[in-house]
Amino acid sequence: MSTGVELRNIVKRYGTFTAIDSVSLSIRDNEFFALLGPSGCGKTTLLRTLAGFEMPQEGTVLVGGQDVTHTRPxxxxxxxxxxxxxxxxxxxxERNVAYGLEMEKLPRDEIRSRVAxxxxxxxLTQFANRKPDQLSGGxxxxxxxxxALVKRPRVLLLDExxxxxxxxxxxxxxxxxxxxxxxxxxxxxIVTHDQEEALVMADRIAVLRDGRLEQVGAPQELYEHPSSRFVANFIGVMNFLDGTATREGVEVPGIGLLKGESTLSGPASIAVRPERVTLTTEAPTDGRNAVPGTVEDIAYxxxxxxxxxxxxxxxxxxxxPAARVGEKVPxxxxxxxxxxxxxxxxxxPLN
Known part of the structure; x- marks a missing residue:
């Protein structure tokens, strides 16, 4: 696929504060791409830099292969x-939608056709003659x-x-x-801090943290194979048990070895999603990981x-799962x- 948008080593500073720290991204044509991260991570600044409302101190912005770094918005x-x-x-x-085309002084017939x-x-055809205050939020x-779409942009940028x-x-x-x-x-x-929103809509997601790129990938890849504790914790809910990594998994104090594929050594966490955990009254003997404990609370x-x-x-x-709610639960x-x-x-890794 050709590259619709490319950001190369973008750096944006405000005084001594670095909002974007050498971020590079390639976004394909016709892709639904999400910038995801907590407030203050730099995602809106990156979007505004792409749009031309912010000028980076370093780096290049390309759209359709053309350098637009210094092009007006x-x-x-x-x-x-x-x-x-x-x-x-x-x-x-109808007039709201047509406004941008009218400002470009396009022929009236073309405006009417594109708006329709x-x-x-x-x-929205049935609402064409209504005013905004007569409409619902949606x-x-x-x-x-x-x-935004009527102007047929190459890229549509959506900020929350x-x-x-x-x-x-x-x-x-x-x-x-x-x-x-x-x-x-x-x-x-799209820029969002809502992990569920990004997972539902995006073909790929870039997770940002403190102005840096943590991981880029398809929703399932980020959810099932997070590259860091931050990504694992930010996307969905994750259980962490801290200890020392070995080739077999992680040695957790008070529990012992919890198995998992590992290439690390030293301090580490073993992480598992709540939907992967089942509760039993007896310890398994089939090689599965098992951690003894006591039920504290049940949240419906x-x-x-x-x-x-x-x-x-x-x-x-x-x-x-709901299918088991009728069964006897701990x-x-x-x-x-x-x-x-x-x-x-x-x-x-722990950090």
Whole structure:
């Protein structure tokens, strides 16, 4: 695939503070790509640098193979959709969407055709004559998206576009964004701190930490094979048991050897996802990892239960699927073994 966007060794400083520290990324044409990380990690600064609203001290920005590092924002083949949507309250949906094309002085027939096409794609045709205050939050979000897409940018940049929506609507719009990106066939680059949002929508995800790139990969790769404790802890829920790495796994004080593929030595954690942990009343004899403990609490989440087990001075979470909720589940105070296959262990450095 050709490269839609390339960032080469981008450095952005504000005085003595380094917001972006030598970040390089290649984003393919027609890819849904997510920049993910906690507040202050540099993801929005990186997006604004790509858009041209921030100028890097070092590095190069390329779009479609063209160097746009010093090109003004309006002359880049990009469009940035802001969190606030920034719709004109006195204009209809149709006029809001058409505004950018009118400013470019395109022929009226072309404007009418392109606006009708994007309104249909965004399922907004029936709302064309309404004003923004007559729309729901999700409809306003789609109007802002349609206004950005109607200009047919090579890349659409989205800065936390769903953060103002409630959970149910946000989940609906995640699927809507994915559908529209697939239909229009352009590169989407979204900034989010919501791990679930990134996992649902993105083809690939870049995880940022303190201005540096931690890991880039497909959602399943990051979830199942995190390269660091930070990525493992940030994406989803992870159990960590600290000890000393060996070739067989990690020796954990008070527990012994917990098996897992390891290339490390010295201080390390063995990490396992709660959904990989099952609870038994007897220790297994088949080579699986087993940690004895006592159930502290059972948390009901609707779709599943999460049992929190106190073991060797730490807490291990085990997820019990909804299909098993009707069965007899361990109760607080009950001794159990936390059991999982060694193949689900990840051995990671402590830092």
């Amino acid at each position: 309006r002359n880049r083949p990009l469009n940035l959709m802001f969190q606030s949507y920034a719709l004109f309250p006195h204009m209809s949906v 096409e994007v309104l249909a794609s965004a399922q 409809q306003r979000q789609r109007v802002a998206l349609a206004r 576009p769903l953060s103002a929506l409630d959970k149910k609507l946000r989940e609906e719009m995640q699927l809507e964004l994915k559908r529209m990106q697939s239909e229009v066939g352009i590169t989407f680059l 989440h609707g779709i599943d239960l999460v049992a929190h087990v106190r073991a060797a001075g730490t807490s291990i979470a085990a997820r019990i 109760q607080p105070g009950q001794p159990v073994f936390c059991v999982w296959e060694p193949e689900y262990s990840r051995v990671l």
